[in-house]
Amino acid sequence: MTNSWTDIANTDLVVIMGGNAAEAHPCGFKWVTEAKHNRGAKLIVVDPRFNRSAAVADYYAPIRPGSDIAFLMGAIRWCIANDKVQWDYVRHYTNATFLVREDFGWQDGLFTGYDEDKRAYDQESWEYQFGEDGYVLSDPTLQHPRCVWNLLKQHVEVYTPEFVENTCGTPKEKFLEICRMIGETSSPTKTMTSMYALGWTQHSKGAQNIRGMAMLQLILGNIGVPGGGMNALRGHSNIQGLTDVGLMSNLIPGYLSIPKESEPDFETYMSTRGNKPLRPNQMSYWQNYRKFMVSFMKTMWGDAATAENGWGYDWLPKLDIPEYDAMKMFDMAKRDEVNIYFFQGFNPLMAFPNRTKLTEAFSKVKLIVVMDPLETETSSFWENHGIYNDVDTASIQTEVLELPTTCFAEDEGATVNSGRALQWHWAGATPPGEAQTDVWIMANLFLRVRKLYEEEGGKAPEPILNLTWNYADPEHPTAAELAKELNGAALEDLRDPADPSRVLVGKGQQLSSFGQMRDDGSTSGACWIYTGSFTEDGNMMARRDNSDPSGMGVFPNWAFVWPANRRVLYNRASCDIDGKPWDPERVLVEWNGERWVGPDVPDIAVTAKPQDVGPFIMTPEGSSRLFSRKLMRDGPFPTHMEPFESPIENPLNRKMRGNPVARIFPDDLAGLGTSDQFPCVATSYRLTEHFHYWTKHNRVNAVNQPEFFVEISEELAADRGIARGDRVRVWSSRSQIWAKAVVTKRIRPLICDGKTVHVVGIPIHWGFKGAARKGFGSNSLGPFVGDANINTPEFKAYLVNIERAADQEVPE
Amino acid sequence: MSGERAPQPLTAASNPPVQPLASNLQSSDVIKASATASLPAPARMLTQVAKLIDVSRCIGCKACQTACIEWNDTHPEIEHNVGVYENPHDLTPDMFTLMRFSEYENPDSGNLEWLIRKDGCMHCADPGCLKACPAPGAIVQYSNGIVDFISENCIGCGYCVAGCPFDIPRIHKTAHVSKKCTLCSDRVAVGQGPACAKACPTECISFGPKEDMIAKAQGRIEDLKSRGFDNAGLYDPQGVGGTHVMYVLHHADKPSLYAGLPDDPKISPTVEAWKGPAKTVGLLAAGAAIAGAALHGLVARANRVSEHEEEEARQLVDTKGRDNDEGSGA
Numbered sequence A: 001m002t003n004s005w006t007d008i009a010n011t012d013l014v015v016i017m018g019g020n021a022a023e024a025h026p027c028g029f030k031w032v033t034e035a036k037h038n039r040g041a042k043l044i045v046v047d048p049r050f051n052r053s054a055a056v057a058d059y060y061a062p063i064r065p066g067s068d069i070a071f072l073m074g075a076i077r078w079c080i081a082n083d084k085v086q087w088d089y090v091r092h093y094t095n096a097t098f099l100v101r102e103d104f105g106w107q108d109g110l111f112t113g114y115d116e117d118k119r120a121y122d123q124e125s126w127e128y129q130f131g132e133d134g135y136v137l138s139d140p141t142l143q144h145p146r147c148v149w150n151l152l153k154q155h156v157e158v159y160t161p162e163f164v165e166n167t168c169g170t171p172k173e174k175f176l177e178i179c180r181m182i183g184e185t186s187s188p189t190k191t192m193t194s195m196y197a198l199g200w201t202q203h204s205k206g207a208q209n210i211r212g213m214a215m216l217q218l219i220l221g222n223i224g225v226p227g228g229g230m231n232a233l234r235g236h237s238n239i240q241g242l243t244d245v246g247l248m249s250n251l252i253p254g255y256l257s258i259p260k261e262s263e264p265d266f267e268t269y270m271s272t273r274g275n276k277p278l279r280p281n282q283m284s285y286w287q288n289y290r291k292f293m294v295s296f297m298k299t300m301w302g303d304a305a306t307a308e309n310g311w312g313y314d315w316l317p318k319l320d321i322p323e324y325d326a327m328k329m330f331d332m333a334k335r336d337e338v339n340i341y342f343f344q345g346f347n348p349l350m351a352f353p354n355r356t357k358l359t360e361a362f363s364k365v366k367l368i369v370v371m372d373p374l375e376t377e378t379s380s381f382w383e384n385h386g387i388y389n390d391v392d393t394a395s396i397q398t399e400v401l402e403l404p405t406t407c408f409a410e411d412e413g414a415t416v417n418s419g420r421a422l423q424w425h426w427a428g429a430t431p432p433g434e435a436q437t438d439v440w441i442m443a444n445l446f447l448r449v450r451k452l453y454e455e456e457g458g459k460a461p462e463p464i465l466n467l468t469w470n471y472a473d474p475e476h477p478t479a480a481e482l483a484k485e486l487n488g489a490a491l492e493d494l495r496d497p498a499d500p501s502r503v504l505v506g507k508g509q510q511l512s513s514f515g516q517m518r519d520d521g522s523t524s525g526a527c528w529i530y531t532g533s534f535t536e537d538g539n540m541m542a543r544r545d546n547s548d549p550s551g552m553g554v555f556p557n558w559a560f561v562w563p564a565n566r567r568v569l570y571n572r573a574s575c576d577i578d579g580k581p582w583d584p585e586r587v588l589v590e591w592n593g594e595r596w597v598g599p600d601v602p603d604i605a606v607t608a609k610p611q612d613v614g615p616f617i618m619t620p621e622g623s624s625r626l627f628s629r630k631l632m633r634d635g636p637f638p639t640h641m642e643p644f645e646s647p648i649e650n651p652l653n654r655k656m657r658g659n660p661v662a663r664i665f666p667d668d669l670a671g672l673g674t675s676d677q678f679p680c681v682a683t684s685y686r687l688t689e690h691f692h693y694w695t696k697h698n699r700v701n702a703v704n705q706p707e708f709f710v711e712i713s714e715e716l717a718a719d720r721g722i723a724r725g726d727r728v729r730v731w732s733s734r735s736q737i738w739a740k741a742v743v744t745k746r747i748r749p750l751i752c753d754g755k756t757v758h759v760v761g762i763p764i765h766w767g768f769k770g771a772a773r774k775g776f777g778s779n780s781l782g783p784f785v786g787d788a789n790i791n792t793p794e795f796k797a798y799l800v801n802i803e804r805a806a807d808q809e810v811p812e
Numbered sequence B: 001m002s003g004e005r006a007p008q009p010l011t012a013a014s015n016p017p018v019q020p021l022a023s024n025l026q027s028s029d030v031i032k033a034s035a036t037a038s039l040p041a042p043a044r045m046l047t048q049v050a051k052l053i054d055v056s057r058c059i060g061c062k063a064c065q066t067a068c069i070e071w072n073d074t075h076p077e078i079e080h081n082v083g084v085y086e087n088p089h090d091l092t093p094d095m096f097t098l099m100r101f102s103e104y105e106n107p108d109s110g111n112l113e114w115l116i117r118k119d120g121c122m123h124c125a126d127p128g129c130l131k132a133c134p135a136p137g138a139i140v141q142y143s144n145g146i147v148d149f150i151s152e153n154c155i156g157c158g159y160c161v162a163g164c165p166f167d168i169p170r171i172h173k174t175a176h177v178s179k180k181c182t183l184c185s186d187r188v189a190v191g192q193g194p195a196c197a198k199a200c201p202t203e204c205i206s207f208g209p210k211e212d213m214i215a216k217a218q219g220r221i222e223d224l225k226s227r228g229f230d231n232a233g234l235y236d237p238q239g240v241g242g243t244h245v246m247y248v249l250h251h252a253d254k255p256s257l258y259a260g261l262p263d264d265p266k267i268s269p270t271v272e273a274w275k276g277p278a279k280t281v282g283l284l285a286a287g288a289a290i291a292g293a294a295l296h297g298l299v300a301r302a303n304r305v306s307e308h309e310e311e312e313a314r315q316l317v318d319t320k321g322r323d324n325d326e327g328s329g330a
Helices: A006-010 A030-039 A068-081 A087-093 A148-156 A161-168 A172-186 A206-219 A239-244 A266-271 A285-304 A310-315 A326-334 A355-364 A438-456 A479-487 A666-670 A699-704 A714-720 B063-072 B128-132 B159-163 B195-199 B210-226 B269-281 B285-296 B307-323
Strands: A013-017 A042-046 A059-061 A192-196 A230-232 A340-344 A367-372 A399-404 A413-416 A421-425 A494-496 A499-505 A680-685 A709-713 A727-731 A736-744 A750-752 A755-757 A759-763 A798-804 B030-033 B049-054 B098-105 B112-119 B139-142 B147-149 B205-209 B233-235 B245-249
Touching: A006 A030, A006 A192, A013 A172, A030 A042, A042 A172, A059 A172, A068 A148, A068 A161, A068 A172, A068 A206, A087 A206, A161 A172, A161 A750, A192 A206, A206 A230, A239 A413, A266 A285, A266 A310, A285 A310, A326 A355, A413 A479, A699 B063, A709 A714, A714 A736, A714 A798, B049 B210, B063 B098, B063 B195, B128 B139, B128 B159, B128 B269, B159 B269, B195 B205, B205 B210, B210 B233, B210 B245
Parallel strands: A013 A042, A013 A192, A042 A059, A192 A230, A340 A367, A367 A399, A680 A759, A709 A736, B049 B245
Antiparallel strands: A413 A421, A494 A499, A680 A798, A709 A759, A727 A736, A727 A798, A750 A755, B030 B139, B049 B205, B098 B112, B139 B147, B233 B245
């Protein structure tokens, strides 16, 4: 989230698209209720299904799964054409005025530089024009034909209301009404918030869906303002924390990157991470990258990390390919290239696509270790459960070890919520049986591996032997010890560069801000964005002061919010170019003539003059990006792409299938289904009654939603002779499942490209373990392909067929 | 009705006390009891309470059902899916409250609406169940308005079911007692709101003095009218003397849209006719119980069962429960 949950109460308009907040985030949804109650805010829901969020919405429109970019680009086109643009914001805070290279272009759904064989773009032309001073050229009048604004106008021209209706299946009048409601928030005193989740990420162009809305929000002036923002509703209670500390196979804590093979030493690695400002006076905060990276390595290897050895840079892994994401690893496992797999709090047999392929892959791994509080389908993948897990147990030689872990309520630590708040919690129950914390298990594994290296030696022992391990109980580092390491400390006295006699932070003291980090090895800190969370004043995450003096939902002394306890990112953009709040009624920060003041922590140097320094301090331009340069593999603007399995051809390029740069393995490509055999669009989703694959183990949740079902329209039901409550068979080119049919008016057939498109809704919560009745997940059927940038599986749009199966014999 | 405010806070939001509290709901607060001709005049009158359910804020999350199961420690069956979102499919002796989902195509706006209503005991000011009940003291009404079933006195005859205009009570097949929402009288007795209100994430359910809830409802109704629901209103049906569970409805002119909520609930004339004279004749309490049992054509059996019987019964219900899968509408 750029903003916080509590800030949603400040909004005038909530748009839920690419998510289902009432259903999947019912507790956070209370802030939507607050906004409606306090400010008379309106709620718009755009979704393939009239869902629980739609039940309390002021306006609902249907959309075909996988067509969100067309809708969003259409909305941008409408706002530009109807002068619903916050011009001062666009001119000053976005890159609209910047000039782009002459050779950049877009045609037939593709940007310049596409190489079909490599399934990749040569991104050379996706760049600004620079002057001799090294700064970006710009045209403040927005007249230059190569300025971003004019390229954007050109880019969205094709997304007419008719195009949107034809591609998305959204009736034109409904689309236009939503445009009118959204357009109102271009006023400096009206804001809109975007709440989204996996409905946007689980596509082969998920990141571009989100960019589409981010661009719309920028044009309306809704980023960095109270009640605005791009608000990703995270799906697990601590998935934000996991992402922060390095969820991705190519990241290390604090969104620093794992080195590549082409970066053999630290200086080479740093040479592309200088982040020189691209406009005068800009902060370009990533210029501090070296400080964060050195502090990270000092936490890892302490005294062994020295200037001479690049602070231990050699001991970091070097990637030979862009990333080893889960799908890549499972594909490797299937090809017999993985010996051991640890699944820590991860149930991929239910969570990843194409279960047939997963079972095949796991069967080839020699040892699987599952760390989980519950018995999972993954840990039992070798058990035969009839149709629910139809495997030949005798043929599977994989050894599976289950290490029972504590669950969150049995352990102490911080949970990071969607709003980036690190909230400390304490153990509420004693773990059952032999359950141990994940930390204890990892520590014991490490100590045993280190002992082996000590006794037997081996290749590259340094990263293991030099790893800092200064815990009171080496077998069980405490949550507080680990949190202090993430925060960082001074390893020497940190002196004021202007006055060396003055010690700013004494040796051994906890840092209070990442601004104190240094690149000379005198500071540690494993996750720079968490600095300030555990200081000399104690555990900031454990603060529980729920007072909100400003009434703006800031709650400054409740827990700790990264970065720097800032509640709304880019909040300097809530003021005009002179530092005056756009809306005097809703103030987060403001310029008082000398410094930035206000209830929130300013997202800018406190003395940075408003006319000089742009609000987007993490970019070298100081501005936000309507044109994203080379940051994304699939284009600097979002362009409509069909899902890999789609009922219609891409109207922009009828030969193009899916995202032209998404990675897809050859056998998965060959196994894609087509609409002649699989005419229905499947989309997966969550239900309020359950949490992923956990709560089916809980009797009360199982009572509330006992058995797997799929949802279909009355029209599709009539067409296939399916009655409410019938058993049905649903199959894709990969597998088949059986479910009960919920026949509803809440799903309607859509007309797209002249065809009637039926949607089949498939919830994800059932498996062959737990208290609820045995069932399936959507993942049995889904395709093994993900987002071009981050490989999130395309669960939200793929093709299936469905038939009545009431008479087919199905064992319980 | 005015009265002294109960000494403890009456909110759903307040946190529970950590020290034991004496119950503020006593037998002397009972103002009506089934098959009991006369009660001593209460020494005090408690504040009238009410639960307000704003249907327009409900997201159908079933947190109320979950909280109800957990607080009351009931054990509903894990049933089948029969093609609807209602689970369990109906109120049961183990499920005192149930989300009911209705898909409504509004002919005026042309829009689909998904009306989600939390069903359960309405705690009528004039309770038909209490009127119908032949067992002395099995159903009582406190001066704060809560209608409670006292299982120790219940004979499981099912008259309360016939007497209820909302079809709420359910008879436990083996324990032979009637069960329904207590409005968490045990929580209210120590100043807490009902478990469902505490769990509700959107403040769709609120709880407090009835007059405050009526005032709160007015604000919600105005908001709904500003959003185009011209017939928004409060459901506090006067046919049963008003209720201590009230709804804010977008379509207060058509309550039956909400999974058959009665448009104008009244106690069945049969119940009125039978219980009316019975009262005036002034039967002794014990006599009323016998008369009730005889009328019902049952041999009243004690509601205490042996462990062995309990186990047999559980098996019977387990087997039967699985066969009994009828749904409860859209």
